[in-house]
Amino acid sequence: MQEKCADRCPCPARGTLQEPELRPKPDARAETGARAARRKGRPRVRGAALLAFVLLAGCASPLPPPAQEEESREFSVLTYTTPGDATVLLPTLTVDTASSFVTSFIYDGLAVYDDQLSPHPALAESWQVADDRVYTFRIRKGVTFHDGAPLTAHDVRFTFLTIAHPDYQGARFGDFTAIRGWEELARAYAAADAAVAAGTLTAEEGRRRKLEAYEHFVRTGGLQVPDDYTFRVEAAYPFAPLFTRLTGYGIMPRHLLEPYMSDLLHSPYATAPVGTGAMRLVSWTKNERIVLERNPNWCCSLSGRPAQIDRLVIEIVPDQEAAVAALARGETDVADVPPEMADRFRSEVPDVNLYHYTTFAYTFLGYNLNHPVYGDVRVRRAITHALDREAMVAELLGGHGQVAHSHASPARWDYNPDVPVVPYDPAEAARLLEEAGWLPGPDGLRYKDGQPFVMRLAVNEESLLRRQAALFIQKALEPLGIRVEIERMDWDAFLAHISRGAKEPYLLGWSLGFDPDPHSIFHSRGGFHAITGLSDPEIDRLIEAGRSTTDQARRKEIYGRLQVALAERQVYTWLFAQDTVVGVNKRVRGVRHGSPRGLFWNWEEWTVEP
Template identity: 30%
Template sequence: MKRILPAVFALLFFTSCGDGIKKTAAPDSAEPSYGDYFVTSSIGDASYLNPILATDNASGSINGLIFNGLVKYDKNLKITADLADSWEISDNGLAVTFHLRKNVLWHDGAPFTSDDVKFTYERLIDPEVKTPFGSDYALIKKLETPDKHTVKVTYKETFAPALESWMMGIVPRHIFQGSDFNSSPANRRPVGTGPFVFKEWKTDEKIVLESNKNYFEGRPYIDRYIFRIIPDQSVEFLELRNRSIDEMSLTPDQWNAYKEFFSAYNKFRYPAFQYVYMGFNLYNPFFSDIRVRRALAHALNKNEIINGVLLGMGKPATGPFPPQSWAYNSEVKDFEYSPEKAREILFSLGWRTEKDGYLHKDGKVFEFTIMTNQGNKIRSLSAEIIQSQLKAVGIKANIRIIEWSSFIHQFIDKHNFDAVILGWNLSRDPDQFAIWNSAQTKEGQYNFVGYSNPEVDRLLENGRRVFDLKKRERIYREIHAKIFNDIPYIFLYYPEALPVVHKRFKNVEAAPAGIGWNFHKWWVPANEQKYMLTR
């Protein structure tokens, strides 16, 4: 995605709903009560509790509760106030002046000021800081802080996603100043301004947050947020059935389980604003030839994955924008599933089928490894189907499942892979500069496959420079088509989100922004509360 949003949109639980919501939990009319815990889970642990450094969903979901941006999305995906309570756009869109809320405190009691915004900006453009988000701030000509509660940002040229880019979580200057930003202890013991305060982090076990009684939008009703690491979706489901977790994103087979399993939960179903893909390491000479990638695209039957793994709860993907996006190009036609065409292409490149049933060339078998992360049943099953489909055309695909943190930091960030199955949760603005621009390939950045197309680079830059929606629509639809045809990924499917939430939580409201947009306003009636906060 363009960014892992530093708000509560990082996990499927918080992914925007769009149309097709199958179930809602109506807001409760009773008087809200303080108390109780919310226990959720993830198959992978967080990496950095720092919104500038974090690149994974687990980190993003926690950071969204600890930190605030200057602006955020409201329930209808309109940009609204967060740490800035107002702003003005001037100079034909080249300048934005933010007026910051007064009397906002960091969790350690220090005042939040414009100095923190300036410090955050300086870290985002610092080449020594390992952030994938720097490109969103490279067009800033200058950032001025005329007083403690005013920030004026002047751009070198028009930047259409300028306001949205300031959803980035602001970090505290007084905590990080004078230390190595990348390795600061604060990356594991964060201090933010958000609705929840960091309490503890036990690696690969849990992260615990407590309500911020001084939160500027009012103290959250829920006393404690517990983020458990359960590295297997099947085990997660057992925990759900035992009612020891309050929320999870279901797999399709879990969604179809016996109704009595969900007697204590509200179920939701809607198109997720994301896609799942198989990406190729384009630095690998094996995949640098687009003809090889095209053959692989013809060898895959996406409908078999959607019907067999997703149980029909998804659609074939044709590019980096889902059908709900105005950037989606409906004219892009998917590669025909044709093992015959796949073999024909590979034969033309000199590959021949030997007695073992696999393709060989120059004494080597056509063999590579597909990697994906541990605990994600859908991705591992998809890999098995892909493995079988590739074997049918003579390709030997091995599968390697790796623990999440190692997968990201030792393989993805280091470009140490052949092919990977992963997914992107997307921002509503279609600016995907960070994923596809040829300069965004450093360690920790999002173009880890090494994609490079000068024409796409130009279009990505142009898409940022115009405000006119029709012009942007034409640009991004062209980007959709070009990236599809270049095949840096085989876009597999657009999934549906299938979250469940325990029924004791009230004010859970499904909206275009998802079901977590108002999480700090969720509450549990006193007579239904399960846990009591002890200190």
């Protein structure tokens, strides 16, 4: 899940723009073999101690190229180490950074974006926009999927129809409500669900009504194919995010996926994808490694030149210490470096270049707004007042970041620097808790109606930074009379936990998209409503206003007000917007710089020396 173009765990590659996306997606359920053995019993180390570990740790063998290619010495392999495995490799279903990173190599979108977030032709060789409502894309001829089948405008339309289908299993349905007929489709689906819930329709009858509504939309809605190489989209009204929505999704093959329309998630192509992109999938060993190899027929690069890398090996290493150690030893080419280690790593690991840049991402303490404790805004504000977030940035990020105050990134155009700040103020935190009825007890804990204030804080096991943040929060809230019990979970268990209505607080991060529309996250009908739980008419109105005008100055004003409203309600306790530091072995040439598109934005220009 994540607000997506965005940062792809953590080095965004070219391709899909999904919005939103949880960040990062570390799914390390099955650390296997030697890696798991290395983790057992090893103490956690940070800063200087971690760097020492990096420089002294033992070696492991990278995946070799095929023998005949190794002998020719012309086969180029790039190894990228990341904490999280992918979950599904279909662009309209991906909700996590790890999956979207992989799909961005396998699929092409209608456009590709540069480091300044400007679109360039990809599968669409050109486009026109009329009256801010009608989008016409001329599809590039001669493009083939990895299986040799030609790509046409019918594949483009099919990709978006999968999102409109009543059996859609993703979280993007709300991204396209401005398309002519889509809102009527949504109302028909809601009416059928309501009738089934009321008992006036059987489940089978309700499904039939949904399918009838869908077929009507297919015939009459705003997704049109005038000819095999023209895709036209008509919006019911001007809708600012629509262009990035349409151009950002990887285009999927209709001829392979149409038979699985009712269950794409469990289709064979969810794990054995076929796209038109720069790379094709060779193998996927869950929780260990994904191997991609170059598509010689790729024609949609940003630079206009073919990719120089023949094989991309994505190594799944949930243990950040092990990943950094592999980078220092030269066993991987690209990996994240904890920000607090950046200065010493730069001076003591000379064979690695460090790229330090700002991305559209932040980390937050999330709440269940329907919970009897955390539904009280006074409690949420008290918790925020109790956290010295400046110290958090200094200690956990080594100063490579800044305190976050609302749903925005300082690097994105909609950022409002005047959002009211909830300062570090333990005395005000105590006052708010007492006002909310949480009074000190004889054991040092606060009590209300005889119940102690115990926060059960969920954190995904694979994120070292969030584990450290959880310990910081635990220590900070103890003097206030709140006992924090940290519950560490693997990624799948964590996602299931935060989607439940009975959840307690959790630590998470959003990686934000190019467009600031946060409908999926904060709107009462958003795709991630089960996680945020927010239902606020004013918030809904601001979101709808911001997406229904194409005037950027007007949108900036609306989103500035939205950021203020979210901060006033303390929907989250926003913690920090961390900078990204990525290490790249010096044998990799052609890397330019990081940007909001990440480091991989020009990856097709990279070369790897033997």
